[in-house]
Amino acid sequence: MVASAPVPLWEREALHEAAGPTLRPGGFELTDRAAEFIGAVPGWTVLDVGAGLGATVSRLRSRFGVRAFGVEPSAGQLARAHGAAGLIRARGDELPFGQGRFDAVFCECVLSLFDDRAGGLDEFHRVLRPGGFLVLSDLCASGSPAEGGASCADRAAPLADIAGLVRERGFSVELTEDHSRLLRDLAARLAWSGEAGRHGCGCGRNAGYFLMIARKQGVK
Numbered sequence: 001m002v003a004s005a006p007v008p009l010w011e012r013e014a015l016h017e018a019a020g021p022t023l024r025p026g027g028f029e030l031t032d033r034a035a036e037f038i039g040a041v042p043g044w045t046v047l048d049v050g051a052g053l054g055a056t057v058s059r060l061r062s063r064f065g066v067r068a069f070g071v072e073p074s075a076g077q078l079a080r081a082h083g084a085a086g087l088i089r090a091r092g093d094e095l096p097f098g099q100g101r102f103d104a105v106f107c108e109c110v111l112s113l114f115d116d117r118a119g120g121l122d123e124f125h126r127v128l129r130p131g132g133f134l135v136l137s138d139l140c141a142s143g144s145p146a147e148g149g150a151s152c153a154d155r156a157a158p159l160a161d162i163a164g165l166v167r168e169r170g171f172s173v174e175l176t177e178d179h180s181r182l183l184r185d186l187a188a189r190l191a192w193s194g195e196a197g198r199h200g201c202g203c204g205r206n207a208g209y210f211l212m213i214a215r216k217q218g219v220k
């Protein structure tokens with residue numbers, strides 16, 4: 001009999017219970033910080049890549065008045081989102097949008113899951129207008145990602161490597177902040193529910209959590 005792949009942590013009820021509708025460390029804290037830093041205003045069009053349950057799309061619409069949309073490839077996540085506004089089924093590394101469509105792209109706790117991060121960053125670059133903003137928050141870790149790892153923690157890369165790749169793909173890095181405290185808070189809540197050890201929440205590999213804001217440069 002072939003064993004079925006384990007349900008990833010972000011599709012498990014335990015993460016929903018520990019984190020709420022934002023399936024990442026920090027809830028809206030870093031979303032709001034980033035939206036304020038980039039000066040998001042009504043009239044902007046913003047994309048959330050790997051939108052999960054659609055919480056960031058709703059937040060950006062209600063708090064900042066922007067036209068926000070999200071792409072999410074998982075049918076299960078979209079079903080759990082219960083028809084949340086602005087969500088489209090698509091992968092973040094094959095975006096169904098023309099070039100220069102967005103003022104900002106958010107990608108929260110998702111880039112580490114891409115098999116081809118450079119290709120994903122190229123897609124973000126393509127759909128952003130010149131000078132548009134890329135908001136990344138994600139796990140980082142010391143050392144190389146674990147071979148064949150499936151969890152965010154296994155796949156996390158060193159922050160310097162991520163910043164280097166972002167620059168290489170045609171962005172200038174405007175802000176990098178350490179928010180590992182938010183990862184520890186979420187890990188503690190998951191440990192309490194018994195999930196952390198089984199599914200990987202970033203406790204190993206000296207994992208941390210970062211916010212990075214980058215800007216599309218004219219040329220790559």
Ligand SMILES: C[S@@+](CC[C@H](N)C(=O)[O-])C[C@H]1O[C@@H](n2cnc3c(N)ncnc32)[C@H](O)[C@@H]1O
Pocket residue numbers: 010021022023024049050051052053055071072073074077090091092093107108109110113114
């Ligand atoms: C940890 S959850 C974060 C969800 C959401 N960004 C949030 O913070 O609430 C990771 C999400 O990335 C999605 N995902 C995985 N691979 C993806 C890809 N190639 N493109 C876009 N989203 C992807 C998963 O389905 C999942 O919903």
